[in-house]
Amino acid sequence: MSQADVFPGPRSPVPGPGDSRDIVLAFSGGLDTSFCVPYLQEQGWRVHTVFADTGGVSTEERATIEARAAELGVASHVTIDGGPALWADFVKPFVWAGEGYQGQYPLLVSDRYLIVDASLARARELGTNAIAHGCTGMGNDQVRFDLAVKASGEYRIVAPIREIQKEHTQTRTYEQAYLEERGFAVRSKQKAYTINENLLGLTMSGGEIDAWEAPGEGARGWCARREQWPSEPMEATLRFEQGEAVALDGNELPGEKLLAKLNVMFAQYGVGRGLYTGDTTIGLKGRIVFEAPGLTALLTAHRALEEAVLSKLQNRFKPEVARKWVELVYEGFYHDPLKADLEAFLAASQQKVNGEVTLRTNGGRVDAIAVRSPHILNSKGATYAQSADWGVDEAEGFIKLFGMSSTLWAQVNR
Secondary structure: OOHHHHOOOOOOOOOOOOOOOEEEEEOOOOHHHHHHHHHHHHOOOEEEEEEEEOOOOOHHHHHHHHHHHHHOOOOEEEEEEOHHHHHHHHHHHHHHHOOOEOOOEOOOOOHHHHHHHHHHHHHHHHOOOEEEOOOOOOOOHHHHHHHHHHOOOOOEEEOHHHHHOOOOOOHHHHHHHHHHHOOOOOOOOOOOOEEEEEOOEEEEEOHHHHOOOOOOOOOOOOOOOHHHOOOOOEEEEEEEEOOEEEEEOOEEOOHHHHHHHHHHHHHOOOOOEEEEEEEOOOOOEEEEEEEOHHHHHHHHHHHHHHHHHOOHHHHHHHHHHHHHHHHHHHOOOOOOHHHHHHHHHHHHOOOOOOEEEEEEEOOOOOEEEEEEOOOOOOEOOEEOOOEOOOOHHHHHHHHHHHOHHHHHHHHHOO
16 A cells, blocks of 8 residues: 555545546535536536525524525525534533533534534435535534535535635635626625524624634624613423433423523523633634523523432532533534443433423523422431431541541641
């Protein structure tokens, strides 16, 4: 086997002899993916677009995306409802884990993996192994997209934005001119910020956020400002079965609809908004404003229930597993077998996480104020700091043995 076989060079974006000319493009209708369509067509590809709706667009915007694909002359376009898969494949295990990336960020970009899955499903329908995306060569999404594709089979990945970045430094200006020269209007969206939205929440970057300054008044998405919060507090009750939220205020709902409702309810109280700086996969520092009202409410309720029903050792150990699971998802290893192994542990830990949690917010934060479960680890004969069914001598003996090592060290080294 030659070195070229082990370390093949980058493949040309042009279909080769004997290759299928069909290629599936993950499509959002924005500048980057709109540029990709004529670029790929001029390379000889027959472009099929897929839009995976993961909850970040209105009905009107969804129709606009479909019309944009038709205007660009794609061979076919499909829109996929990604909400159910996003709940089942990401939200459930993420809530089980209960940890944000680096203790803060709730992985709001994890819909990318569901977008990949939708694109691969379409490629299988068409009988092609060619997949395209509009990720740049500077960000994390290219890592998530490429690794997810590579883990799913022998697919050919074409990344037009990375291709043009080899020759053009002002890529967005080049893309706009490229489209306009071919008679395609570019939507005027002069925004100070880059905004990403989906069912999980919203992120904003750019402008003063990237400059390490205080976010301006315009750096706000779903979450209401302080002066807009309702004057009366709000309460909501979530019911969990084996760690999965299945009902809100007594009404059973599919997970994706439950989360969407929580987003609306808690956004009006400004819950779930944060300013976060983290270490990106490619090594840069990333600074964003994020808003995740529904996920914040879910995580708060789930943690309160877990704290009551899991053993002390479970509650101590589980965050270690959770942090590793979160790192794998953040860095693109969504299909690594270790992730599945960790999820098996997380699922096993949820067998007794059943019950109801009542949340309350006065604005800005949410607290779990009541927990009801048949699995709460209550002692019938003892209540913390109030009463106990053991004697004083037993307590003193326990303290003596429990602290023996530290006490001996102090005695020997005085």
